[in-house]
Amino acid sequence: MQPRDPNAATLAAMTMLAILLHLTPARTFAEPTYAERLGWPPGARVVIFHVDDAGMCHDANVGTIEALENGVATSTSIMFPCPWVSEIAQYVKDHPDVDAGVHVTLNAEWGNYRWGPVAGKPAVPGLVDEEGCLYSAITKVMFRATPDEVETEIRAQLDRCRTLGIEPTHLDTHMGTVFATFPFLERYVKVGIETGIPVMLPAGHATHIAKAVPILGEPVREIAQKAWDAGLPVLDDLCITASGPKEKKTEVIQFLRTLEPGICQFIVHCTRPSETFSHISSSGATRLAELEAMLDPDVKKVIEEEGIILTTWRELKQRRDKVIE
């Protein structure tokens, strides 16, 4: 089986959702950004450089830690079904200021290195393929899993996080699978609201995410409004990097130079790939380039020049807690 490009997969899932729901195009926005609503000055451009896939393997943990400690990355999220979780959990416990969330994982997308649901197959049979692992493809999850199973597995992953002694700063989604159907999205937001944990939702101008997934906008905005009303912060935009390893730095700088006001989460998968990584996935070069971009002095300089504010999910939540509406 060919390893899948998570970005392409995310795109596919989001497109699928949009088609299923027959959505209208995104409306234009004259409202204040969520950055402003969270107390930053008008026009403020706020970024979370977010490292996905912590805990996936040792090399991902090394890359995540490097990007957070020496780079501009500000937040990460952990794949709780994976065997290297204990390593990153130890790091998070030793560094309690690190912003770490649950990277809700409903897929096991590589050929030889795979994981199953934390809840166990008997509890969520519709999430499990013939290898006893989570499905490789998002479409399989869409058609075989029930919203109840998705919610059970989200809760099992959150339970594992808390059992480890980590209070997650946020929830987000591996490969975008919780965005693949509206009922999945509802459960994801429901768990966030119920537990008071922010959920990643691009709900503002959505410049980048709307370009990647043109018709995602409206239902996410509506559900994000619920999250906001329930006291959770949300994002204005989400940027999924699409360039190859060689163009990565240029893409990041371009992103920073052209950034619109609001809070945007820029997703990276920083990894320090060893020889072992090549047996997991062919994405090592891209992931290394994302790590190098986060460490690059030019990137840091552009952030300063542009006056871009870096933030974390923890700060977003603290600011949301202070908002009086």
Add this chain to the structure above:
Amino acid sequence: MMNDSVFAAITVATVALGAAAWGEAAGQAEQTYAERLGWPAGSRVVIFHIDDAGMCHDANVGVIEAIENGVATSTSIMFPCAWVSEFAKYLKDHPDVDAGAHLTLTSEWKYYRWGPVAGKAAVPGLVDDEGCFWPDVKPVMLKGTPDEVETEIRAQVDRAEALGIELTHLDSHMATLFSSYPFFERYLKVGIEKQIPILVPAGHMQHIAKDVPLLADVARQMGEKAWEAGLPVVDDIHAESYGWKDAGEKKTKVIEFLRTLQPGITEFVVHCTKPGPSFEHISDSGPTRHADLLAMTDPEVKKVIEEEGIILTTWRELKKRRDAMKEKAQ
């Protein structure tokens, strides 16, 4: 480390249960299980068995090398681990390879860990505060119930079946299933019900009785039940190789094992691994595992096997021989 914990667990269990009350050691004059399975009197039969397939990529590479280029004849798979899919693909392409379920109820490394296939909600007593199996045998004995153990055994066997793997046998990671009488019973029960041979030493126990003196009577009792239910058993298990860390020492001792082997079927346990640059992040056991691989592929070891007239076998062959006996008896 593994032998120590196995030893400790079994000792605790047998002392706790008063195993000595279960009867006397069997007489020395009995037939070996090798003879009972149709090999000539005096035959010395060995399964060189590689534990821990599927545990990580390096283990898979080591297992495949030891089977393809070495004297290893059988392996068993840790179904809670993330590299199972890789090994399962190998098995589909090599259906003759002898592969069982290495029933796993512990997760013994610090940073690279796994949890129950059945899920925490189904088997909460098997799970520690990281959501993984306990790192050692003792907490499993104290917190896991026999029902939970059986549920997890069945979940791992189910995963094998779902993967299309016809298991040649069941055995026990870190010997956890030998650590309490009720666990041992559940292991035996699933083996009998599914007619999958289980690893249980039931004959002279030259090596395992020296390693774990108090195991003998319980094992013999369980072995007889398995045999009566139509499953093959072995005479002895040799589980000391993990403690031989130096490759030269290991080779010498493996040869000594072969030269002094008693008649009967002995399973010799190894953990062949080709440790890559990342293995050290999993465990410091890379050297002894690599030395196991070197011993299994050593030409001298092969030569001694030939010189001594030692017969190498598999679990599949043991089962076929046991089945043939049943047909004869009818």
